[in-house]
Amino acid sequence: MHKLYSAADLQQAYLLSHLLRQAGIAHYISNENLQGGVGELPFTHTYPAIWLFDEADRVRARTIIEAFEQAATRQEDAWRCAACGEDSPGTFETCWKCGCGRD
Template sequence: MLRLTQAPDIAMAMLWRDLLCEAGMPASVQRQHLGAAAGQLPPGECLPEIWLAHEEHAERARALLREFERLPQRQWLCRACGECIEGGFEQCWNCGACMPR
């Protein structure tokens, strides 16, 4: 096993783990409950970590996470309900209308 990286929070750690697993690189999240010890331990030691099952996946896994960080982020106004949508979403979370093309 190889420690790939630390995540800023448990939600991001789970998202990264799922992304890697779906790409055929078995991964796990370690230290996911250590946040409760913040204040007792140094903050850097309490962050969740992503571990790869196979060290030979390390380069490909890092490339995939870098690619994920560079996903296009948009800001658009839903024509149907007027909701302001931010991020990589192509559908309005409020009414379900698709992003205008």
């Protein structure tokens, strides 16, 4: 496993995971279940992280992350899913959580 990215929170990790999955990049999220551990564990150990199965995907994955980080600064484009109520970035055509379309 090759560490790709430390996310600020679990929602960010899931958003990124959604994009990587669309690109067909095999990956894994660690610390998915440790959000309640802040205060008990060293703080940085509780950040969710994304790991690559194949190091050869790194260049493509970095490109996706850079686009993702730029999109994250344009939060005014975000839209709310009518089905589950989660916010998705404006660059997403489907809900990152449940996969429903934007309309």
